[in-house]
Amino acid sequence: AEKWEVSKNGLEFTFFLRKDAYFHNGENVTAEDVKFSFDAIREPKHQALNILPYIETFNKVDVIDKYTIKFTAKEKYFRNMSSLCGIILVLPKSVYGDINKSVKMQKEMIGSGPYKLETYEKSQRIVLKKFDKWYGDNTPEWKGFYNFDQITFRFSKEDTITIEKLK
Numbered sequence: 364a365e366k367w368e369v370s371k372n373g374l375e376f377t378f379f380l381r382k383d384a385y386f387h388n389g390e391n392v393t394a395e396d397v398k399f400s401f402d403a404i405r406e407p408k409h410q411a412l413n414i415l416p417y418i419e420t421f422n423k424v425d426v427i428d429k430y431t432i433k434f435t436a437k438e439k440y441f442r443n444m445s446s447l448c449g450i451i452l453v454l455p456k457s458v459y460g461d462i463n464k465s466v467k468m469q470k471e472m473i474g475s476g477p478y479k480l481e482t483y484e485k486s487q488r489i490v491l492k493k494f495d496k497w498y499g500d501n502t503p504e505w506k507g508f509y510n511f512d513q514i515t516f517r518f519s520k521e522d523t524i525t526i527e528k529l530k
Contacts, residue, residue: 364378364379364380364381365379365380365381366378366379367379369444372439373436373439373443374435374436374437374438374439375433375434375435375436376433376434376435376436376443376444376447377427377431377432377433377434378397378431378432378433378434378447379430379431380392380393380394380397380430380431380432381430381498382430383498383501384475384498385475385496385497385498386455386458386473386474386475387472387473387474387475387479387480387494388455388457388458388473389496390455390457391429392453392455392475393429393430394426394427394428394429394430394431394432395426395429395456396453396454396455396456397432397451397453398424398426398432399454399456399459399460400451400452400453400454400456401418401421401424401434401451402424403454403459404418404451406462408462408463409462409465414450414451417442417446417450418446418447418450418451420436420437420438420440420443420446421434421435421436421437421443421447422435422436422437423435434447452474453474453475454473454474455473458473459473470483470485471483475497476494476497477493477494477497477499477500477508477509478491478492478493478494478509478514479491479492479494481513486518486520487517487518488515488516488517488518489515489516490513490514490515490516491513491514491515491516492512492513493509493511493512493513497509
């Protein structure tokens with residue numbers, strides 16, 4: 364979000380999304396995607412029920428326009444804002460909207476962060492490449508962060524092999 368507002372009664376949280384935020388597939392991040400991601404937590408097939416306690420105080424989500432969304436809480440709670448901002452991973456509805464298809468997508472990941480999944484080799488390695496449309500590269504508060512062109516995670520079950528790979 365580029366800005367947000369909290370109502371005087373502390374129950375309504377309105378977020379105004381950045382228009383320069385994109386998913387790794389090139390689509391804009393929209394309020395519909397945020398609502399979908401929020402609603403998906405309640406869907407048992409997504410296996411995200413462990414996150415549910417953090418958002419169960421919210422009983423209403425309204426898409427105001429393409430880049431504006433409002434959450435309404437049942438009660439005031441000092442962690443409402445941090446729950447909204449830190450718990451929900453925003454995913455594109457166009458990709459993950461079909462639940463039966465999305466639960467089978469185990470070697471793919473489309474998000475909106477500074478790195479996108481390039482390679483996934485089970486039990487071997489994961490390669491992340493810098494996402495060239497990440498909004499943070501043009502934002503002063505993110506200057507100096509996420510400077511690597513590529514990050515590679517390598518996995519090994521044996522300590523001696525891990526040490527040799529590290530060398």
